[in-house]
Amino acid sequence: MTKGKGLALLCLLPFAVFYIAFQIAPLVWIAVNSFYSEMNEAWGWANYTDILTSTFYQQAIRFSLDISFWSSVYGLIIALLGGYSLHQLGGGRLHRFLMSFTNMTSNFAGVPLAFAFVILLGLNGCLTLLMRKYEIMQGFKLYSTDGLIVVYTWFQIPLGILLLYPAFDALKKEWQESAALLGASRWRYWRHIGLPVMAPTLVGTFVILLANALGAYATIYALTTGNYNVIPVRIAALVSGDVSLDPNMGSALAMLLVVLMSIITVVHQWLVRRSYQYAR
Numbered sequence: 001m002t003k004g005k006g007l008a009l010l011c012l013l014p015f016a017v018f019y020i021a022f023q024i025a026p027l028v029w030i031a032v033n034s035f036y037s038e039m040n041e042a043w044g045w046a047n048y049t050d051i052l053t054s055t056f057y058q059q060a061i062r063f064s065l066d067i068s069f070w071s072s073v074y075g076l077i078i079a080l081l082g083g084y085s086l087h088q089l090g091g092g093r094l095h096r097f098l099m100s101f102t103n104m105t106s107n108f109a110g111v112p113l114a115f116a117f118v119i120l121l122g123l124n125g126c127l128t129l130l131m132r133k134y135e136i137m138q139g140f141k142l143y144s145t146d147g148l149i150v151v152y153t154w155f156q157i158p159l160g161i162l163l164l165y166p167a168f169d170a171l172k173k174e175w176q177e178s179a180a181l182l183g184a185s186r187w188r189y190w191r192h193i194g195l196p197v198m199a200p201t202l203v204g205t206f207v208i209l210l211a212n213a214l215g216a217y218a219t220i221y222a223l224t225t226g227n228y229n230v231i232p233v234r235i236a237a238l239v240s241g242d243v244s245l246d247p248n249m250g251s252a253l254a255m256l257l258v259v260l261m262s263i264i265t266v267v268h269q270w271l272v273r274r275s276y277q278y279a280r
Contacts, residue, residue, distance in 0.1 A: 034251035047252035068213035071152035079160025106158035114222035
């Protein structure tokens with residue numbers, strides 16, 4: 001080993017220590033303790049059996065997947081249009097402003113975002129009162145599943161734009177011009193050239209948005225004060241709740257979330273490989 005490589009490894013040592021201490025060790029601790037049932041006072045699969053057979057926990061998993069999936073789909077579509085529009089602007093003051101604004105709003109989540117939506121679309125929010133006055137969207141409720149999908153979609157859009165924007169550099173202007181000369185419409189160009197080339201990035205962005213939504217806690221807790229049944233809220237209630245304190249059950253629920261994300265990641269890698277083969 002050369003002196004340069006040895007110095008590089010030495011510089012990575014603090015990062016490795018922190019990674020093991022704050023990533024690997026907690027995950028191992030959660031995985032081990034998820035197999036201990038406080039109710040039975042024994043090791044085994046009791047926690048996982050209770051989760052998979054409980055209607056309450058099944059509802060939490062279903063609601064989490066429902067909100068995460070649809071907010072990721074809507075966020076990806078809007079981010080695709082927004083990223084394309086930003087790319088078409090090119091350089092310039094407006095482009096720099098919009099990119100800075102997107103970077104800023106990508107960090108606008110949690111309690112501030114929930115507070116902003118309460119002011120706008122809460123029971124007595126300014127937009128709610130305006131829509132009520134003109135009898136528009138009378139059935140919309142911020143604290144329902146549809147309302148939470150709107151909130152989640154909002155914080156998915158900036159992240160999606162930042163992830164998709166560099167992918168438009170892979171689309172060469174000559175491809176669209178050649179397709180137009182051969183008689184292809186804009187729709188056919190995107191269908192047969194643009195979207196297949198961007199498919200790996202689109203799939204990867206969707207997976208990241210899905211993971212971002214599945215793990216979101218502060219926003220939904222601030223909006224519903226923990227009364228909406230999703231996985232992060234249930235884990236928090238089991239770990240720090242005064243009534244239903246059961247950290248081992250919370251560990252089992254967290255491991256199911258890890259397994260779910262692992263499955264999604266494996267499917268993502270498989271789709272990316274197929275996309276690359278299709279692009280060739």
